[in-house]
Amino acid sequence: MDFDLFVNILYATIRTGTPLLLVALGEMVCEKSGVLNLGQEGMMLMGAVTGFIVVNHFDIVALGFVSAAIVGMLMAILFAVIVLFLNANQVATGLALTIFGSGLSAFIGADYEGKIITSLDSLALPILSDIPVIGHILFNQDLVVYFSFAMFVGIYLFFKKSRGGLILRSIGENPDAANVIGLSVLKVRFLAICFGGAMAGIAGAYLSIAYTPLWTENMTSGRGWIALALVVFASWRAERIILGAYLFGFASIIHLVAQGLGFAISSNLLAILPYAATIVILIMLSANKNKLKLYEPVSLGKPWFKKH
Amino acid sequence: MLRLEARPEISTFWSYVSPILAAVLTLIAGFMLFSALTDDPLQALSTFFISPIADAYGISELLLKATPILLCAYGLAICYRASVWNIGAEGQLLMGALIGSSVALLFVDSTSSMAMPLTLLAGVVGGTLWAGFAAMLKVQFHTNEILTTIMMNYIALNLLVWSVHGPLKDPNGYNFPESALFGDSTLMPILWADTRLHIGILFAAIVMVLTWVFLRRSFVGFQIQVLGLDPSAARMAGFKGKKLTYLVLMISGGLAGLAGAIEVAGPIGQLVPSVSPGYGYSAIIVAFLGRLHPVGITLAGLLMALIFMGGELAQIDLGLPNAITGVFQGLLLFFLLACDVFIRYRIVNVPKLLPTNSAS
C-alpha cells in the first residue's frame, strides 16, 4: 500500500468518524444527566433531511446546519416532554423517537431524493495544515470537523473543571439527593437532552450536506445506534469517545482499504463490519463489567418525578 | 395549577383506555396532517383508513399483511414481559426468510409435500438461532440486547442483500438481485379462493391462543413475568433468569423467523431484498399498543396492517409519499406513551400556595 493511500484513508477516517463523534458526545452529556435517549437515529435523520432541504432551497450551507441543529433539538424536546414531564419509559420513548424520525424524514424528504446541493467545502487551517502528514489529515478538513474538535475539548473541560459538569454528574448519580440540596433536576436534564438533540441534528446534516452529499431514506444506516454503543464503550469519558468514533470511522471505510489492497470482497459483506465491530466491542467490555459500573451514571434510564 | 400526582395503585381502567385514546389522537393528528397536505382532509382520511378494507378483497389483504406483524408481535410481547428488549424481530424475520429461502430453492422443481413444511421449519430455525445468539451475548457477556439486536438487524439485512447478489441469485434472472421463483409445492396453500390470503393467518391464530395460555396459565410464563417486573424477586424465588432469557428470545426469534419464511413462501414467492417493509419494527409498536396481551396485540396488529395499506393507497390515490406510514406509526407510539401516563398518575388541580406569611 502506498503512502498516499494511507494518508487518504486516515483523512477519510476522520471525516467518517465526525458524525459519530458529534452524536456520541451529545448522547454522553445526556446520559451523564441520567437520561438514556435511544432516539439518536431519529434525530440524526431529521437533522439530515432538514439540512439538505434548507441548503437545496437557500444554498447557504451554514443555514442548513443551524436549522438541522434546531430541528434535532425540537425532536429532543418532544422526547424530553414525554420522558421528563409525563414520566414515560425512556427506552420505549427513545424507540418511538427513532421510528417517528425515520418515518417523518422519509416523508418530507421523498421529493428530494436524487437532488444535488452545494456541499460543505474543506478549509485548510493556516500553518497547522502545513504540518507534514498530520496537517493534511487533521487540519485540511471542513468546518464541522473543526467544530467537532472544539466540542470535544469543550465537553472534556466541562466535566473536568466546571461546576456545571459537577452538577450534571451529581444529577445523573442521585437525582433525589440533588433535588434535596436544591439543584433543579428536571431543568438540567431538559437542557442535556436538548444539547444531545442539537448535536445529533448537526451530525445528521453533516452526512447529507458534507459527507455524501445526498439525501436518501434512512441514510444514517444505524450510526445513531452505533453512537449509543460508543458511549458505553467509552465508559462515559470524552477522551475515549473520540478514539472510539475514529475506530468506527475506520471500520466503516474498510472497503476502501480492501480495494486499495486489491481484495475482491463483496461490499455487502464488508458493510457488515461496523455492526459486527460494535457487537465485538460490547462483548469485550463485558470482561470489565464491574469496572464499567463505576463509570455508568447510576440513575441512567430511571425516571425521576418531583414529589410535592 | 395542574400537576401530575402518583396514583396509589396502577389504574387498570386507563391501561385499556390509553391505547384507544392514542388511536383517536393519531386520527386527529392525521386529519390535521391531511388538512395541510390535501384539499379534502376527510376524503383523504377515508382513503387512508376506510377504502383499503371497503371490500372483501381488502379484508383478505388486511389479514395477509397482518400475519407477519402479528407473529412477530406475539413473540415480542413474551420478550417484553420478561423485560428483555428485543428490537431484533426485523433481523430475525429476515434470517427466517433467508434460511427458509435457501431450503425452498432446493425444491424449485420438486413436488414433495415436505417442501413447504421444511421451508417454514428452516425459517423458524433461522430466526431462533439468530435470536439465540443475541440471548447468548446477553447471558454470557451481559451485552445490552437493544444494541446487539439492532446491530444484528443491519447484519441480517446485509447478509440477505449479499446472498441475493451472490449465492442465491437466480441464474436466469437477468442479473436482478432476486432468487429464482419458488416451486408450487413450496408456496403456502391459499385459504380464501380468489385472494392471496393463505393459511399463514391460521398460524397466527394458533400462536395467539398459545401465547395467551403461556402467559396467563403456565408457571414458566409466570416466572417470565416476575423476571420482567422484579428481577430481584425472581432471584429470591430461585427462578432461572438465564434460561428464561434464552427461552423468551428464542421463542420470539422463532416466531419472527416463521413470519419471514411465510412471507417468502406466501405472497412474494421468492427471495427479494425488500422482504419486509419494516414489519419487525412495526411489531414493536403493535406489542406495546396491544398492552403485551395476545388479544390486544391482535387488534393492534390489524390496525397496523391497515396503516400499511393506507400508506400504499395514499401514494396511489393522493400522490403522497408511502413513507407517511412511518409517520403514523411514530405518532401512534408517541400518543400511546403520553396517554400511558394516566395509568400511574392522575392530573390534579392544585390551588396556588397560600402565602404563609400574614399580610400584617
Next chain:
Amino acid sequence: MHKIKRLELRGISKQYPGCLANDNIDLTIEPGEIHALLGENGAGKSTLMKIIYGVTQPNQGEVFFNEHPVNIKNPAQARDMGIGMVFQHFSLFESLTIVENIALALGKQGGDIKSLSERIRIVSSRYGMPLQPDRLVATLSTGERQRVEIVRCLVQDIELLILDEPTSVLTPQEVEALFSTLRHLSSEGCSILFISHKLHEVTALCDHATILRHGKVSGTCIPKQETSKSIATMMVGNETPISTNYNKVQGDEVFLCIDNLSTNAKHDFEVALKKISLNVKKGEILGIAGVAGNGQEELLMALSGEIRQKKSKNPSIYFDGQPVDSLNPFKRRRLGMGFVPEDRLGRGAVPTMTLSQNTLLTSFDFGLVKNGLIQVKKMKALANLIIEKYKVKAVGEFSHAESLSGGNLQKFIIGREMQQNPKLLLASHPTWGVDIGAQVAIHKALIQLRDQGGAILVVSEDLDELYQISDRLCAICDGELSPIKATNEVSLETVGCWMAGDFSVDSVNEKEIVHVAS
C-alpha cells in the same frame, strides 16, 4: 429580656393524596434548644421537617424564623436563612469527593475548592469529627458519611440543625460521639431538631419533645420528666400493646451450619465475608446485629442461594447436615428454607402483582402448579388463607402488593413463608419501618415458629428488637462475625464494641447488662 424564638410553626397542615400528613401542627424551638420530634413511622415527622427545610410547602399555616414570618420555597433559601438538615438517607454523591459534595450544596457561597477544603478541615476537627476533604464519598463508612452531612451544614452560619433519625445507622459508641457534638453545638446557641423514634435517646439528649400521631400533635413534654412508657403511650395511643417480653430458650439440634464461609467482593460496593462460622439450632432464634453494609446482605444472599460461590473444595453451608453450597434458592426451599428479605416491595413481593400471584412466587411447590400450569383456585385459596390468618389488611387476594401498607405487606410475606412450615427461616430486618401493632404481630409469629421447632436467623439493625426476640446474639462488622453469646449474657456495650469491629470484648459482667425495652 425577651428571648426571641428561633423557630415557630403555627397551624401547619399538609395534604397528600389520600392522606393528611400534617394536621394543624404547632411547634416552637428556642435558641440552643435540643428539641425532639417523636412519632411512629407515618406519623408525619418527615413531612414536617421537609416543610421546615423547604423541600415541600404546607397547604396551610405559618412559619416564623427568628420571629419573622417566612415562606421557605426551597432548600437553598432554607440554607441561606441558617437552617441545615441531615437526612436519614444521605443526600451524598458517591462518585464525588467530600469537598465536591459540599461545594455542590453550598453553591456560589462555597467559594473555591481550596479554601472550602480548609474550612471543612477546621470545622470538622473543631466539632470532633475529623474529615479528609479530598476523599471519595464511596470510600466512607456510614458514620463518616453522616459526618459529611453534618459538616456540610456547619461550614455555613447555622442557627437550626435538623437531624432525621440520625442514630439508626450508628453503633452505640458512635451515637455517644454524635450526641457530644450536638451538645457542643447547642451550647453555642444552635438549635437542634432531633427526629427519632427511640425513646431512650430522646431522654438522654433532648430538652423538649413534641410527639406526633396520625399527623397531629398528640403531646408535648420534657423528656427527662417522663418515663419511656408515658411517652410511648403518647406515640401509639392506649390501644396498642407497647412491648412484650418473650422467654429465652436453648435450641435443639443444629439445623443451619456455616463453616468457615468466605467470599470475594465483586466490586467496591460489596463486602467480602471473612471466615464466618455459626450454627442455628432447631427451636431457637439467632440474632445478628450490625450497621448496614457490613456484610449482612452478602451473608443472607449466600445462605438463600441467590449468590453461590463458583467452586469450593470444602462445603461451607449445611442444612440439617447436608451441604447446600451448590444448590440454588429453588432447591434450598425444597429443603425447608424460608426467606423474608429486607426489601419487601421489590424483592419479597412484586409490587404490581396481586397477592395471589405473590403467594405463588415462593409457594409454588405447595400444590399450586400441576403439569406446568398454575392452579388458579388453589393459589387464590392459599392467598386468602394467609390474609385471614395473619390479619393482613387488604381488599382481597386481587390487591396489588404495592397497595398495602408496609406493615401489612410484611405480615403477608412473613405469613407466606410461615405457611410453608419452614425448617429454617432467614429474616432480614423483619420489622423495619412498620408500625408497632404489626411489629408485635410479626414478633409473635416468629416466636411461634421458634416454639414449633423452626430454626430462625434474624438480621437487624434494631438492637431493641434483637434483645427482645433472639435467644443468642452476635454482630457482624466488615464481613467478620463476632463471638456468639446467649442474649441474656451479653451487654449492650459489648454488642456496641462488636458492631464497631472490636471482638476482643466478650467478657460478661452481669451487672452491666441493660435490657432495653422501648
